[in-house]
Amino acid sequence: MFSLYPKSLHRSRVRMGGRWCVVAVATTMLLCGCTREKRKFSGGEPNSNAAVSSVRLIDLQPGGAQPVSHVDNPFEHNAYATSEGKRLYSSYNCASCHAHGGGDIGPALMDDKWIYGASPENIYASIMEGRPNGMPSFRGHLTEDQAWKIVAYVRSMSAQVPQGVAPNRSDEMKSSPAENSKKKENPAPAAPPTSGEQPQ
Amino acid sequence: MVFALSLALCHALKAQAQPNPARPPDADWPIAAKDDSNMRYSTLNQITADNVHSLQVAWTFGTGVNRGHEGAPIVVGSTMYIITPYPNYLYALDLKQSGQIKWRFEPKPDAASQGEACCDHVARGCAYDDGKVYINTLDGQTIAVDAESGHEVWRTKLGDIHIGETITMAPIVIDGKVIVGNSGSQLGVRGWIAALDGKTGKVVWRAYNTGPDSDCLIGPDFHPYYADDKGKDLGVTTWPGEQWKIGGATVWGWISYDPQLHLLFHGTGDPASWNSEVRKGPNKWSSGIFARDPDTGQAKWFYQYTVHDLYGHDGINESIVVDLVLKPGEPKQKVLLHADRNGYLYVLNRETGQVISANPFVRITAYKGVDLKTGHIQFNPDKKPEVGKTIRDIAPAAPGGKDWQPSAFSPRTGYMYLPHQTLSMDFEEIPVNYIAGTPYVGADAKFYPDPQEPGDGSMGAFTAWDPVAGKAVWNIKERFPVWCGTVATAGDVVFYGTMDAWFKAVDARSGKVLWKFKVDSGIVGQPITYLGPDGKQYVAILSGVGGWPGSVVSNDLDPDDPVSDHGFGGAMRDLPKYTAKGGALYVFALP
Numbered sequence: 001m002f003s004l005y006p007k008s009l010h011r012s013r014v015r016m017g018g019r020w021c022v023v024a025v026a027t028t029m030l031l032c033g034c035t036r037e038k039r040k041f042s043g044g045e046p047n048s049n050a051a052v053s054s055v056r057l058i059d060l061q062p063g064g065a066q067p068v069s070h071v072d073n074p075f076e077h078n079a080y081a082t083s084e085g086k087r088l089y090s091s092y093n094c095a096s097c098h099a100h101g102g103g104d105i106g107p108a109l110m111d112d113k114w115i116y117g118a119s120p121e122n123i124y125a126s127i128m129e130g131r132p133n134g135m136p137s138f139r140g141h142l143t144e145d146q147a148w149k150i151v152a153y154v155r156s157m158s159a160q161v162p163q164g165v166a167p168n169r170s171d172e173m174k175s176s177p178a179e180n181s182k183k184k185e186n187p188a189p190a191a192p193p194t195s196g197e198q199p200q
Numbered sequence: 201m202v203f204a205l206s207l208a209l210c211h212a213l214k215a216q217a218q219p220n221p222a223r224p225p226d227a228d229w230p231i232a233a234k235d236d237s238n239m240r241y242s243t244l245n246q247i248t249a250d251n252v253h254s255l256q257v258a259w260t261f262g263t264g265v266n267r268g269h270e271g272a273p274i275v276v277g278s279t280m281y282i283i284t285p286y287p288n289y290l291y292a293l294d295l296k297q298s299g300q301i302k303w304r305f306e307p308k309p310d311a312a313s314q315g316e317a318c319c320d321h322v323a324r325g326c327a328y329d330d331g332k333v334y335i336n337t338l339d340g341q342t343i344a345v346d347a348e349s350g351h352e353v354w355r356t357k358l359g360d361i362h363i364g365e366t367i368t369m370a371p372i373v374i375d376g377k378v379i380v381g382n383s384g385s386q387l388g389v390r391g392w393i394a395a396l397d398g399k400t401g402k403v404v405w406r407a408y409n410t411g412p413d414s415d416c417l418i419g420p421d422f423h424p425y426y427a428d429d430k431g432k433d434l435g436v437t438t439w440p441g442e443q444w445k446i447g448g449a450t451v452w453g454w455i456s457y458d459p460q461l462h463l464l465f466h467g468t469g470d471p472a473s474w475n476s477e478v479r480k481g482p483n484k485w486s487s488g489i490f491a492r493d494p495d496t497g498q499a500k501w502f503y504q505y506t507v508h509d510l511y512g513h514d515g516i517n518e519s520i521v522v523d524l525v526l527k528p529g530e531p532k533q534k535v536l537l538h539a540d541r542n543g544y545l546y547v548l549n550r551e552t553g554q555v556i557s558a559n560p561f562v563r564i565t566a567y568k569g570v571d572l573k574t575g576h577i578q579f580n581p582d583k584k585p586e587v588g589k590t591i592r593d594i595a596p597a598a599p600g601g602k603d604w605q606p607s608a609f610s611p612r613t614g615y616m617y618l619p620h621q622t623l624s625m626d627f628e629e630i631p632v633n634y635i636a637g638t639p640y641v642g643a644d645a646k647f648y649p650d651p652q653e654p655g656d657g658s659m660g661a662f663t664a665w666d667p668v669a670g671k672a673v674w675n676i677k678e679r680f681p682v683w684c685g686t687v688a689t690a691g692d693v694v695f696y697g698t699m700d701a702w703f704k705a706v707d708a709r710s711g712k713v714l715w716k717f718k719v720d721s722g723i724v725g726q727p728i729t730y731l732g733p734d735g736k737q738y739v740a741i742l743s744g745v746g747g748w749p750g751s752v753v754s755n756d757l758d759p760d761d762p763v764s765d766h767g768f769g770g771a772m773r774d775l776p777k778y779t780a781k782g783g784a785l786y787v788f789a790l791p
Contacts, residue, residue: 091633096641099761099764100763101758102761102764103761103764103769104764105316105755108757133314134311134316136315141635171630173590173628173646175644176758176763176764177760
């Protein structure tokens with residue numbers, strides 16, 4: 001497994017005489033590298049039942065604030081899964097409603113406005129359950145694995161995932177800036193509903 | 201006794217709602233296009249080029265809705281009716297009391313329909329006939345509402361949002377039949393036009409615009425002018441496989457009617473999807489015009505403006521019914537005037553469907569002309585889209601040289617008045633999947649101001665066009681697409697509005713802007729003029745930015761993604777600097 005790294009690096013480490021040092025450095029690099037680049041062909045997504053049961057749209061709760069997000073989506077640390085999410089985002093016509101993040105029939109996904117929540121489980125719920133003002137439910141169309149990959153990709157559009165994980169190119173003509181060069185947005189929960197009625 | 205009294209009262213109230221025969225001609229404005237000709241010309245002449253500078257606000261009314269207000273108010277007697285975008289409120293306003301609400305009808309369309317409408321949640325108008333106001337809802341219903349009481353008379357479900365069908369067009373009433381068509385080419389629906397019995401809401405006939413002749417109501421009466429449109433079941437055979445079942449060709453635009461010929465004329469939308477490789481062939485009967493018998497729906501003739509439409513240049517724009525002397529000394533000819541999305545202004549013989557002339561009214565790179573012998577539009581092979589290849593500078597862009605925004609014709613000047621846009625685009629076809637109820641687009645597009653004509657960054661134009669000479673007379677440039685209808689008057693004043701929220705009066709002959717007024721929000725509506733109960737001429741317009749180009753504001757899109765909003769996002773980047781959303785009616789009068 002050390003073949004992943006340049007031989008000169010190992011030699012220099014060995015010459016330094018610190019065998020433990022080599023192991024520590026290599027392990028650290030391996031851990032980071034592996035998570036980002038690892039390809040798992042099944043599994044790896046969060047437990048959707050747990051995610052759904054813990055989902056909270058807002059932090060306002062009687063008795064004091066409760067954090068909105070509990071779920072870590074492992075795909076958000078994985079470049080392959082996020083790229084897969086991008087491919088699925090086009091294949092399942094997410095792109096024809098939300099464009100490449102700027103929005104169309106549906107709202108923009110690369111800005112800081114999140115009507116139904118910006119946390120992974122909120123977005124997962126939006127995709128799977130649908131939302132009343134026009135977002136269709138994709139439950140049955142997508143596997144849980146696919147949905148969580150799309151969640152990772154959607155969050156990459158506003159730089160909510162590590163830069164090294166976000167896709168950096170598209171198959172289509174250049175549109176919005178590459179996901180890995182997007183400005184990080186601070187998602188705002190107090191966004192208006194999409195219904196056309198005033199007051200919003 | 202009480203019953204008899206209330207019955208009598210009821211009758212009296214009903215009588216009030218009828219157009220008053222004592223009212224002078226053009227006092228009312230009973231359908232979105234004013235009358236069946238779609239001329240949008242009013243003989244009212246109190247407001248003239250000489251006095252329009254003193255026009256001022258008479259009253260205003262907030263609609264309570266934020267999306268694009270593309271509708272026309274209508275006026276019958278002393279009542280004005282307004283249909284709003286989703287949730288499609290229908291208001292009756294009392295013109296004797298500065299627009300005091302008489303009643304509000306809430307049709308409660310399915311909220312999910314908001315996710316099925318391609319280009320904002322618009323409603324382009326309602327229609328009055330025989331004591332009822334007819335409206336369409338975004339979720340595909342046609343509803344008759346009692347004009348006096350605001351009570352529902354009947355409702356008929358015509359479209360299904362689960363396959364992407366919505367209704368956004370303004371209905372028209374011909375001999376007691378309400379004529380309606382669907383929207384949703386962008387979602388791969390199958391286009392149709394239907395006639396409903398105005399008394400009961402029962403569907404009298406429904407004609408599809410793709411599929412077998414029996415579905416398209418094409419029978420022995422069908423006599424198209426050009427050879428390409430003759431043959432059996434062309435609505436099937438000009439498509440690969442069963443692609444016609446999701447082939448678009450909707451009827452979301454304008455319908456006109458000639459009572460002498462007893463023919464209605466309606467355009468058909470673009471073929472689905474924008475990825476043209478999945479639908480090789482001429483794609484009948486998309487991007488063209490049908491003449492039909494309004495009693496039976498049977499087709500009389502058809503002409504296809506854009507054969508195998510590659511750029512979303514659908515044929516739904518208005519066709520104005522007018523009789524014109526085309527050559528000096530010759531008798532008047534029965535023609536249709538039609539400024540198509542593809543950039544050509546057509547003069548058609550409305551008895552036969554023959555193209556008399558087709559002249560470009562904007563810069564065109566996508567085509568090289570229209571062959572008047574065959575009727576064929578000539579494609580420019582350099583601009584043919586391909587999957588995975590970006591084709592640049594396709595003009596006009598997908599919204600066309602002119603979109604749905606209706607033009608007007610003044611018999612006094614002989615000019616057409618065209619509100620339109622000057623856009624070019626980069627376009628790339630991409631692989632496309634059909635999933636019912638989601639968009640079936642298959643292309644990325646980026647629109648931008650036409651780089652050559654005018655080439656100064658402006659995207660909108662308001663043009664007076666001489667249809668006999670086939671050329672522009674004068675032209676006013678605007679920063680944003682002029683996505684608003686227009687009205688021509690016998691006072692030789694023409695009105696239109698802009699997306700940066702100015703309502704303007706223009707000299708019909710010279711094109712000089714005589715008066716303008718800044719309103720609440722960008723204008724994408726249709727101006728009307730009518731005679732108030734006090735005998736004064738009024739001009740009314742809805743403001744409230746939105747529609748396809750206005751979605752950047754009305755749906756809070758992020759223009760950093762230029763392909764957002766089906767390609768309009770980047771072009772409309774600056775719109776939020778000029779206008780915010782919000783619907784309001786403005787009514788103007790002389791002091």
